[in-house]
Structures are given as C-alpha cells and as structure tokens.
Amino acid sequence: MAKAILITGASRGLGLVVADHLARCGYRVFGASRTPPPEGSKFKWVKMDITDKSSIAAGVENVLSEGGGIDVLFANAGYGVLGPIEDTPLELFQAQFNVNVFGTISAVKTVIPVMKKQGHGRIIITGSSGGVLAFPFFAPYHTSKFALEGFAESLSTEMKLYGIDVHLLEPGVMKTKMVESMTIVDEDLGKSSPFYRMSKLVRGYPVAQRFGTSPRKVAKRVEKICAGKKKAFRHPIGIDTHLTRLLKAVLPWKLINLGFRKSVMR
Ligand SMILES: NC(=O)c1ccc[n+]([C@@H]2O[C@H](COP(=O)([O-])OP(=O)(O)OC[C@H]3O[C@@H](n4cnc5c(N)ncnc54)[C@H](OP(=O)(O)O)[C@@H]3O)[C@@H](O)[C@H]2O)c1
Numbered sequence: 001m002a003k004a005i006l007i008t009g010a011s012r013g014l015g016l017v018v019a020d021h022l023a024r025c026g027y028r029v030f031g032a033s034r035t036p037p038p039e040g041s042k043f044k045w046v047k048m049d050i051t052d053k054s055s056i057a058a059g060v061e062n063v064l065s066e067g068g069g070i071d072v073l074f075a076n077a078g079y080g081v082l083g084p085i086e087d088t089p090l091e092l093f094q095a096q097f098n099v100n101v102f103g104t105i106s107a108v109k110t111v112i113p114v115m116k117k118q119g120h121g122r123i124i125i126t127g128s129s130g131g132v133l134a135f136p137f138f139a140p141y142h143t144s145k146f147a148l149e150g151f152a153e154s155l156s157t158e159m160k161l162y163g164i165d166v167h168l169l170e171p172g173v174m175k176t177k178m179v180e181s182m183t184i185v186d187e188d189l190g191k192s193s194p195f196y197r198m199s200k201l202v203r204g205y206p207v208a209q210r211f212g213t214s215p216r217k218v219a220k221r222v223e224k225i226c227a228g229k230k231k232a233f234r235h236p237i238g239i240d241t242h243l244t245r246l247l248k249a250v251l252p253w254k255l256i257n258l259g260f261r262k263s264v265m266r
Contacts, residue, residue: 004028004067009077011037013176017215019043030063050103073111075104076126081140083185084195093140100144121164125152129172129241137198172240173212179205194265213238
C-alpha cells in the first residue's frame with residue numbers, strides 16, 4: 001500500500017503545495033488545517049486545530065481509520081507574530097507559542113505512539129532561517145522557531161530508539177502569502193520610533209516573498225526526504241538561510257548586533 005502522510009497547515013502556502021505534490025507522486029495524503037484547502041486539491045482534508053488536543057486526536061483517528069497508519073508526519077502549520085518586544089503583549093507571545101511550538105509538539109506527541117506501534121515512521125518539522133538568527137522586531141516568531149530547533153534536536157535523538165527519523169526544514173523567505181495571516185504590532189510606531197524602518201520593511205514583506213524560494217522546490221526536498229533519499233537531520237533551504245548560517249558561524253555577535261542597528265533600526 002502507498003505510504004500515508006499527514007501534513008499540518010495544508011490549506012494554503014507550503015503545506016498545500018507539498019500535499020498536492022506528494023499526492024501526485026502517489027502518496028496517500030491527509031492534509032490538516034482549520035479551514036479547507038481550495039477545491040480541486042488532490043488530497044483528503046482533515047479538519048484540525050493544532051492548538052486543541054482533542055481536535056488533533058480526532059484528526060489522527062480519522063486518518064488511521066482511513067489510512068491504517070501514518071508513515072510520515074509533516075508538522076508544518078505555523079504563523080507569525082512580529083513587533084518590538086517592549087510593545088508586544090505577552091498574550092501575543094503566548095498565542096504564537098501555542099501554535100508554532102505547543103501545537104507542533106502536541107501533533108508530534110499524538111503521532112509518536114502510532115509510529116512506535118508500526119515500528120517505523122518519519123517526522124518532518126518546518127522550522128525557519130528565523131530559528132538560526134533572530135532579527136529585531138521578529139522576537140515572537142523567531143523565538144518560536146528557535147524553540148522548534150531545540151525540540152527537533154531532542155526529538156531526533158529520542159526517536160532513534162524506535163526507528164523513527166526526524167528532519168528539520170529551515171526555509172528562508174518563501175513565495176507564499178504567509179504575511180497575510182501575520183499579527184504585526186506596529187500601530188503606535190511613529191517616525192521617531194527606532195522600529196519605524198523595520199515596520200515599513202515588514203509591511204513590504206509581500207515583495208520580498210515574490211523573490212523567495214518557491215514552495216515547489218521545498219516540496220521536492222520533502223519528497224526526497226519521504227523517499228529516504230535525503231537523510232540529513234537539518235535542511236537549510238534557500239540562499240538566504242545558507243547566508244544566515246554562514247554569517248552566524250563566522251561573525252562575532254557584536255558585529256551582527258551592530259549590523260542590525262545600522263541597517264534596519266532608526
Ligand atoms: N513563508 C515564508 O517565508 C516562511 C519562511 C520560513 C518558514 N516558514 C514556515 O513555513 C510554514 C508554512 O508557512 P506558509 O508560508 O505556508 O504560511 P501560510 O501560507 O500562512 O500557511 C499556514 C498554514 O498553517 C495553518 N495553520 C495556522 N494555524 C493553525 C492551527 N492553529 N491549526 C492548524 N493549522 C493551522 C493554516 O491553515 P488554517 O488557517 O486553515 O488553519 C495554513 O494552512 C510555517 O511553519 C512557517 O512558519 C514560512
């Protein structure tokens with residue numbers, strides 16, 4: 001029987017492209033999200049809110065009743081909260097963590113017993129270049145992606161015990177409409193604010209996204225990971241992630257800090 005894959009965040013963006021691509025490749029694809037994917041999508045939609053444990057359990061049950069097992073979990077759902085740390089209410093940090101971190105952990109924890117029972121499985125987590133280097137103004141989002149880096153590292157070692165492989169994607173900017181669902185805390189930032197320039201840059205993110213990595217390229221990488229052809233734990237994707245990794249490795253923090261302050265603040 002064809003492999004079954006459960007993808008969270010499949011209603012649009014990267015998850016949708018990966019879901020359609022893997023369905024075309026012959027996988028039995030179950031795409032989870034709160035809202036349905038567009039008509040004509042090639043996979044089975046599973047209604048799921050990853051911030052709600054019972055919703056995840058019901059979704060996984062639904063997949064098992066139809067699919068018999070889950071060979072791959074692509075834990076991809078996420079969104080972004082951006083703003084200066086001082087101005088961003090704690091509740092928005094918590095909401096960010098509830099989806100990106102605790103939602104991902106919750107989905108993974110629900111699927112582990114299924115994969116353990118099968119004696120095999122693969123878990124792919126969508127991190128970000130923002131989990132490598134944290135920008136000013138991006139603290140809620142980047143902190144959540146740093147947390148996923150740590151979670152994925154621990155998970156990969158623990159899951160080896162059970163024959164479950166773990167992979168972490170680190171895409172840079174991608175051509176999706178993610179900015180449309182972002183919460184951006186910049187209403188009170190006047191021209192005199194040190195974060196004014198950053199807020200303007202972020203509002204121009206849709207332009208940057210047009211030049212970002214195509215989700216199709218990421219989908220092909222996911223396909224190779226699913227097929228066992230790309231075995232690495234970490235997958236930096238896009239020139240921006242590779243550059244970010246290089247800068248972080250070679251430059252002292254003092255210089256990175258200065259670079260941010262000179263280029264995007266004030
Ligand atoms: N786009 C980029 O430049 C970029 C760069 C690096 C990393 N990433 C990461 O890549 C992943 C996908 O991003 P994207 O660009 O494809 O974003 P997107 O187009 O906004 O899609 C986000 C997906 O997550 C789902 N989602 C959000 N909250 C959810 C919840 N509580 N429960 C279930 N599903 C939920 C959404 O579905 P519903 O709203 O229907 O539930 C949607 O399908 C995210 O983890 C993001 O952080 C994106």
